[in-house]
Amino acid sequence: MIRAATEADLPRITEIYRDAVLNGTATYELEPPSLPEMRSRYEELRAKGYPFLVATDEDGTVLGYAYAGPFRARPAYRFIVEDSIYMAPEAKGRGIGMTLMKSLIEEVRRLGFRQFVAVIGDGRPDSPSVRLHEKLGFAHSGVLAGSGYKHGRWLDTIFMQLEMNGGTARPPDPYSWPERKLKDG
Numbered sequence: 001m002i003r004a005a006t007e008a009d010l011p012r013i014t015e016i017y018r019d020a021v022l023n024g025t026a027t028y029e030l031e032p033p034s035l036p037e038m039r040s041r042y043e044e045l046r047a048k049g050y051p052f053l054v055a056t057d058e059d060g061t062v063l064g065y066a067y068a069g070p071f072r073a074r075p076a077y078r079f080i081v082e083d084s085i086y087m088a089p090e091a092k093g094r095g096i097g098m099t100l101m102k103s104l105i106e107e108v109r110r111l112g113f114r115q116f117v118a119v120i121g122d123g124r125p126d127s128p129s130v131r132l133h134e135k136l137g138f139a140h141s142g143v144l145a146g147s148g149y150k151h152g153r154w155l156d157t158i159f160m161q162l163e164m165n166g167g168t169a170r171p172p173d174p175y176s177w178p179e180r181k182l183k184d185g
Contacts, residue, residue, distance in 0.1 A: 119157060140158065
């Protein structure tokens with residue numbers, strides 16, 4: 001099941017991210033953030049209206065989470081968002097991440113964004129995150145070679161991009177969430 005994340009999900013979200021920080025290379029954080037820090041990050045995204053979703057099993061256990069957040073802070077970037085997705089170790093390779101990302105893409109599309117960007121740490125061509133984004137229609141748009149160092153090796157960062165809602169072919173929709181947010185300040 002895919003649903004909006006709640007505060008009650010934050011301990012499990014923190015646990016999933018802790019595993020990603022300690023055992024993976026998808027994030028370049030070296031120390032896992034505390035539950036209060038993860039709560040602060042969640043509250044900041046939700047207060048600004050960005051989507052934050054979780055995937056659960058039939059018992060309600062959170063198996064993964066994904067959210068969209070600002071790509072850059074300056075207002076001209078308002079039509080582009082960046083995704084983040086993390087899965088519990090036991091949920092990897094089961095197609096749950098695909099379902100979760102499809103839901104996030106639809107939510108971002110519904111809000112009126114024009115570009116969805118993935119900034120993928122350890123962006124090897126065989127990376128599960130790279131393959132997931134390719135399957136979802138994201139195009140490769142750049143590489144920062146050797147941009148991170150973690151677990152004793154240099155890591156490349158891959159940029160991938162999904163155009164939506166007409167991309168750059170049309171002017172902004174004045175009723176889209178990014179435009180309304182700019183006008184409301």
